[in-house]
Amino acid sequence: MANEDTAAKSSADETRAEHTWSGQHYRPDVDIYEKDSELILLADMPGTQGDKIDIGFEDGTLTIHAEVEPRQDENAEYLLREYEVGSYFRTFQLSEAIEASKITAEYVDGVLRLCLPKSEAARPRKITVKS
Amino acid sequence: MVFRYINTRHPIHQLRHEMDRLLTGLLGRATGWPAPDRGRPATNVWEHGDTVMVEMELPGLKSEQIEMSVSGGELTVKANRPEDQPEGTVYHRRERPRGASERALRLPADVDTSKVEANLADGVLTISLPKAESAKPRKISVAPQKTAQEKQT
Numbered sequence: 001m002a003n004e005d006t007a008a009k010s011s012a013d014e015t016r017a018e019h020t021w022s023g024q025h026y027r028p029d030v031d032i033y034e035k036d037s038e039l040i041l042l043a044d045m046p047g048t049q050g051d052k053i054d055i056g057f058e059d060g061t062l063t064i065h066a067e068v069e070p071r072q073d074e075n076a077e078y079l080l081r082e083y084e085v086g087s088y089f090r091t092f093q094l095s096e097a098i099e100a101s102k103i104t105a106e107y108v109d110g111v112l113r114l115c116l117p118k119s120e121a122a123r124p125r126k127i128t129v130k131s
Numbered sequence: 132m133v134f135r136y137i138n139t140r141h142p143i144h145q146l147r148h149e150m151d152r153l154l155t156g157l158l159g160r161a162t163g164w165p166a167p168d169r170g171r172p173a174t175n176v177w178e179h180g181d182t183v184m185v186e187m188e189l190p191g192l193k194s195e196q197i198e199m200s201v202s203g204g205e206l207t208v209k210a211n212r213p214e215d216q217p218e219g220t221v222y223h224r225r226e227r228p229r230g231a232s233e234r235a236l237r238l239p240a241d242v243d244t245s246k247v248e249a250n251l252a253d254g255v256l257t258i259s260l261p262k263a264e265s266a267k268p269r270k271i272s273v274a275p276q277k278t279a280q281e282k283q284t
Contacts, residue, residue, distance in 0.1 A: 029226040029227045029228070030224060030226050030227070031216075031224060031225050031227050032222070033216060033217055033220035033221065033222050034220055034223055035217075035219050035220045040217050040220060042215070042227065044188075044190040044191065044227050044254070046188040046189070046190040046253055046254030047188065047253055047254065047255045048253065049253065071186065072175070073179075076177040076178070076179065077177060077178045078175065078176065078177045079177060079183070080174055080236075081175050081176075082174055082175060083173040083174075083175060085175075109190060109191055109192060109193065109253065109254050110188070110189075110190030110253045110254015110255065111190050111191045111254065
């Protein structure tokens with residue numbers, strides 16, 4: 001995208017590294033918010049469960065992967081078919097230093113909510129000027 | 132909104148399916164055709180035995196925020212997704228749709244609208260519409276033809 005934000009960049013494509021799973025994977029829509037103490041990431045990922053979501057954070061790269069069970073028979077007779085059902089995958093390169101051990105995740109109503117606390121060094125500090 | 136009974140074996144639909152698969156590799160999401168509309172949730176409808184199933188992905192909503200009604204052979208689903216930006220934050224990226232959305236679908240004539248059931252779980256709304264009893268195929272037995280003798284008596 002031309003106008004890339006500073007806090008998070010989406011990696012160019014997931015095709016750089018080969019993945020072991022097969023099948024179609026989709027990029028969930030995501031909101032990323034920031035406050036002084038943490039980043040908050042919200043991802044629309046309907047149709048999965050908490051225990052099917054894998055979240056990894058390594059070297060500043062956040063990876064989200066979730067398996068979705070098919071909800072229709074393979075040979076179902078469709079009267080209308082406007083979207084596909086499949087697993088989710090997305091990665092982000094985070095420019096903030098994150099306390100990996102303090103990342104929390106919650107999955108409610110098909111939305112994944114990640115809180116990524118910033119490490120001490122990354123938090124903004126007020127610097128008083130002595131005069 | 133009228134159901135399109137899609138013959139998936141038609142070459143045009145096979146071409147579209149191929150294009151969707153190609154574009155999905157580039158964009159990571161199957162593109163709707165026409166383009167998906169934020170205010171109009173994408174819907175899948177299929178038959179499961181004697182039931183017509185309708186499904187929409189509506190993440191981030193509680194069942195109280197979804198309105199569903201059936202009237203005059205049309206199923207209408209309305210939802211309003213409120214703003215959920217956490218307090219005291221600035222945004223870096225906003226991709227998730229919010230606000231009002233609505234979809235009206237014309238139902239096949241043979242569903243029994245009094246038996247509609249809906250279920251919302253993990254952001255997926257599933258509506259099942261059983262077909263009316265009278266619409267199910269019935270065997271009609273043909274009475275045997277009377278022979279000339281039987282007709283006389």
